[in-house]
Every structure is written in structure tokens, then in C-alpha cells.
Amino acid sequence: MAASLQTIHDLTNFTTEQSFKINSLPVLGAEIVNIDLGRVLNENDFLRIKQALLSHHVLVFRDQDITPEQHIEFSRLFGPLQIHVLKQFQLPGYPEVLTISNIKENDKPIGLGDAGAFWHSDLSYKEIPSLGSLLYARQLPAEGGDTHFADMHLAWQTLPTHLKNAIEGKQAEHTYIKKYAELQARSPWRPNLTQAQLEEVKPVVHPVVTRHPETGLNTLFVNENFTSRIIGLPQDESDDLLAQLFAHSVKPENVYIHQWQDNDLVFWDNRSVIHLAAGTPDHLPRKLYRTTVEGTRPVAA
Numbered sequence: 618m619a620a621s622l623q624t625i626h627d628l629t630n631f632t633t634e635q636s637f638k639i640n641s642l643p644v645l646g647a648e649i650v651n652i653d654l655g656r657v658l659n660e661n662d663f664l665r666i667k668q669a670l671l672s673h674h675v676l677v678f679r680d681q682d683i684t685p686e687q688h689i690e691f692s693r694l695f696g697p698l699q700i701h702v703l704k705q706f707q708l709p710g711y712p713e714v715l716t717i718s719n720i721k722e723n724d725k726p727i728g729l730g731d732a733g734a735f736w737h738s739d740l741s742y743k744e745i746p747s748l749g750s751l752l753y754a755r756q757l758p759a760e761g762g763d764t765h766f767a768d769m770h771l772a773w774q775t776l777p778t779h780l781k782n783a784i785e786g787k788q789a790e791h792t793y794i795k796k797y798a799e800l801q802a803r804s805p806w807r808p809n810l811t812q813a814q815l816e817e818v819k820p821v822v823h824p825v826v827t828r829h830p831e832t833g834l835n836t837l838f839v840n841e842n843f844t845s846r847i848i849g850l851p852q853d854e855s856d857d858l859l860a861q862l863f864a865h866s867v868k869p870e871n872v873y874i875h876q877w878q879d880n881d882l883v884f885w886d887n888r889s890v891i892h893l894a895a896g897t898p899d900h901l902p903r904k905l906y907r908t909t910v911e912g913t914r915p916v917a918a
């Protein structure tokens with residue numbers, strides 16, 4: 618991961634270890650209890666968290682009481698942070714923090730309320746997609762608002778042979794604007810993208826099957842929100858193949874459903890999972906803050 622161990626060592630050499638527990642969740646993911654992410658982390662604690670992320674792909678830190686500065690500081694231990702193209706939804710004063718919320722103030726949305734309406738891996742539409750995202754619950758609805766996570770290593774492992782053969786050696790285009798018009802039709806408050814924003818999110822091409830840079834595991838690296846076509850196939854064949862890959866990826870046996878608790882901070886590995894915001898009734902306020910850690914250029918398996 619990007620933060621050098623020396624930096625971590627310098628930061629944490631003299632802090633005491635925290636005695637947190639890591640409990641596996643069903644299908645994928647782990648819950649971490651008895652840790653305070655607001656404290657400077659001891660090097661051993663950092664390494665345990667990093668290893669847990671690689672093993673479980675989704676980490677649920679319970680009962681966090683942290684400031685935006687602490688959220689950013691913890692996130693930065695894993696690499697530089699990426700700034701979302703919709704800058705109007707930054708937490709004021711903190712460009713690294715994207716507000717995800719259905720709340721409106723003076724008739725204006727304070728956050729990206731429909732983020733995650735389609736399955737995706739964050740920033741797969743960038744040349745350098747995200748290593749992971751850290752989403753911190755600040756206000757939760759009484760019902761709804763779950764986030765679903767699908768294991769894309771398992772998706773690859775269980776892919777039928779004819780589909781594995783169909784995608785062997787293939788690359789796919791990812792574009793931020795694939796579903797943008799559809800999202801604008803559902804959420805009329807979604808701003809039109811400026812020319813400068815469009816320049817920031819030009820289509821990119823990534824391998825369909827990638828190798829996780831740290832574990833070496835193969836991953837199916839396509840998602841409904843951003844993957845627009847398989848290079849070299851006619852569009853109808855590509856649409857049909859992608860539809861089969863999307864449907865396979867999110868079979869219930871591949872999916873962990875996170876039901877948020879107050880003050881959860883969830884850290885997921887965008888190289889291992891895709892995720893979906895299952896939806897919140899409009900009248901129930903929901904607000905979360907997200908940081909996004911930069912990864913590396915995806916490499917073919």
C-alpha cells in the first residue's frame with residue numbers, strides 16, 4: 618500500500634497497541650471492535666488492519682467518534698486521497714471528503730444522494746482507480762439505507778467456463794458518464810457536467826480480469842455503473858456478455874449486506890469488491906462522509 622512503512626513507523630513508534638477484535642462477517646467482510654481510529658495508530662495495529670482488509674475485503678469499524686481531519690488522516694495511511702469530480706458535494710473545507718446524503722438545505726442537496734444506485738467499484742473510470750473507500754455514517758435512516766458488497770474474487774472463481782473463455786485476454790472501457798443521464802432522469806438535482814469535469818473523466822480501458830496488486834488473486838473487474846463495452850466486440854455482443862457478467866457477480870451467495878449502525882466506518886477494497894447503495898426512502902435523512910484512497914493501474918491477470 619502507498620504509505621511507506623517508514624512513515625507509519627515514524628508516526629506510531631511510541632503509541633500503545635489497541636486490543637481490538639476482528640470478527641468475520643457472513644460471506645465476506647469483518648467487524649472490528651474496540652478500536653479508536655481517532656488515535657494515532659501503533660505500527661502493529663496498522664499492519665493488522667491492512668492484513669484484515671486484504672483477507673476480508675470489507676472492514677466495519679464500530680462506534681467511531683472521529684473528526685473529518687481524523688477520517689482523512691486514517692485514510693491517508695493507505696495512500697494518497699482522490700478528489701471526486703462532483704466538487705459541489707465536498708464537505709466544506711475538506712475537499713478529500715465527499716458527502717453522501719439525501720438531505721437538502723435551502724432546496725439544494727448537500728450531498729450525492731444517489732451515489733451507488735448501480736453496482737460499481739469506486740473510480741474504476743479513472744486511469745488509476747481506487748484502492749479503497751472509507752465511508753463514515755453520520756446520520757442514518759430508521760429504515761433502508763443498506764449497502765451491498767459483492768466479492769469479485771469469488772465471482773471470478775465461480776464464473777462458468779464458457780464465460781471465462783469469452784473474456785480471456787479482453788479489455789473493457791469504463792466511463793463515468795455511462796449511467797449519468799439515467800441518474801439525472803431519476804435525480805433531477807444532479808448537475809450537468811461542465812467541460813472541465815468531462816475532461817477529468819474521459820473513458821479509460823482496463824483488463825476485464827485483473828490481478829490484485831497485493832494478494833495476487835484474480836478479480837473480475839467490470840461493473841454495471843461504469844463498464845460500457847468490451848473492446849473488440851460488436852456492441853450487442855458486448856452488452857450481452859457484460860449483462861451475464863454483471864448478473865453472475867451479484868448472486869446472493871457472493872454478497873454481504875451491510876445494515877448500518879450509528880457511527881460505523883466501513884472501509885472496503887475497491888480492487889476486490891463492488892458495491893451498491895440499496896436505497897433510502899426520500900423522507901428519511903441519511904448522511905455519510907467518504908474518503909477515497911488511490912490505488913494503482915489495474916494489471917491483467
Ligand SMILES: O=C(O)CCC(=O)C(=O)O
Pocket residue numbers: 717732733734739750752762763764892893894895905907
Ligand atoms: O451510500 C452508500 O451506501 C454507498 C455509496 C456509494 O456507493 C459510494 O460512495 O460509492
